[in-house]
Structures are given as C-alpha cells and as structure tokens.
Amino acid sequence: MKKSYSYFFYSLFLGVLSYLSVWILLFILSNNHAIPSPTVTIIKMWEIRELLGLHMLASSLRIIIALLLAIITGVPLGILLSMFPRSDHLLSPLLYFLYPLPKVAFLPVFMLFWGLGNFSKILLLFSIIVLQVIILVRDGAKMIPENYQRIMVNFQASIWQQIRYLILPAIFPNILASLRVSIGIALASLFFAENYATDYGLGYLILSAWTKMDYPEMFAGIFCIALLGFFFFRAIDALERFSYKE
Secondary structure, eight states, rough: OOHHHHHHHHHHHHHHHHHHHHHHHHHHHOOOTSSSOHHHHHHHHHHHHHHHHHHHHHHHHHHHHHHHHHHHHHHHHHHHHHHHHHHHHHHHHHHHTTTTOGGGGGHHHHHHOOOOHHHHHHHHHHHHHHHHHHHEEEEHHHHHHHHHHHHHTTTTOOOOHHHIIIIHHHHHHHHHHHHHHOOOOOOOHHHHHHHSSSOSSHHHHHHHHHHHHHHHHHHHHHHHHHHHHHHHHHHHHHHHHHHHHH
C-alpha cells in the first residue's frame, strides 16, 4: 500500500514538473501576455482555491455519472452483440454511423428535449463514452478462443456463469482501454458542454475567464482539467492493479 502511494505521488510530481516545464518554455518563447507565467497562475489558483474546488467537483460528478451509466449500459450490450451474431449484424451499421459523429453537435438537441440542466450535459458525455465501451467490449468478447467456450458448455455452465467466469475477465482490459480513451474525449467535450446554462464546471470557468481576459484564471482552469484527467487515469490504473491482485 505504501509503495502504491509513493508511486502515485512520484508520478504526480513528475507529471506536474513536466507540464510546468513545457509551460515555462512556451511562456519564454511566445512572449505573449495571453500565456501567463506559471508563478502568476499558481498564485491565482491559491486565491480562488475554494472556487476551483467547486468547479472541479461539478465537472468530476458529471464525468463519473456518465462513466457509470456508460459501463452499466455498454458492457451488457457489447456482450450481447458478441453472443448473438444476428443482433451484431443488425446494430453494427448503426454503431458505425454514430461512432465517428462529433457528439457535441447533439448538445442543442439534448437541451431541447431534456432541458438546460445537468442531465443534458451528462447525456452528451454518456453518448461519447458508451459507444467506445460497446465496440471495445464486443470486439474483446469476440476474441475469446472458441475452445474456452466449448469447455464451459461441456461443463454445462449457464449463460450467466459463462459471462461471470469467462467473458467478463477476458474483456476487462477492453473495458479499461475504452475508459482511458473516453476520459480524454469526455474532458475535451466537457469544455463545450459546460458553457451553456451552468454556473459551475471547469469549462465554464475557462470560457468565463477568457471573456474577461483573465488569462491566469483561464490557465488555472486548463491546469485543473489536466489534473482531473491525471486523477481519473490513475484511478483506472489502481482498479487494474487491484483486479489482477484479486
């Protein structure tokens, strides 16, 4: 446990140090007032630390809820598509049409149907993540060797037992991979979603600071998005390590 904690703080320190190094380099080379110095930005972050915490909490809750809904929905659908080829042939063309579409374009539609509140924003994030989960889970389940499935059938394992003891362990890396890819896209989309009908969220903070030309506050929001992404990725890594220990 102590080793994992020390590695977490070491990776956090290394990540922040690398981020600040690139930031300082850009600040020196650009010589542009739109890129504030890290020192000024850190002072600004300390001054508005309580406000930053509220914005980070609002963004985190939206992403966490969208992730949970995507897993609850996408994993069963992906498994079903892998087990029933006819359903896969029927639904795959729709998935392939929807997957490359920029989901942020649907935010006005979501707002028209489900209002301007949090639900439409969470639904936007969900629509981004769930397709990743469905496709990667389906492909991972299809890659399970048929011999393994025959063994389960020969031992008269029920469908639930096949899912519990064969399919879920086999597709677990695919689930984690889909979450890793989706988190980056969801954070980028959150910037767009939180610019409408909300007072809290890192996207709202960044655009509000930009309109006020408060660049230290804007970069504070950008840094917090990077920090939020780091914590999400480390949480997935911890889940992966814990599952393999089990």
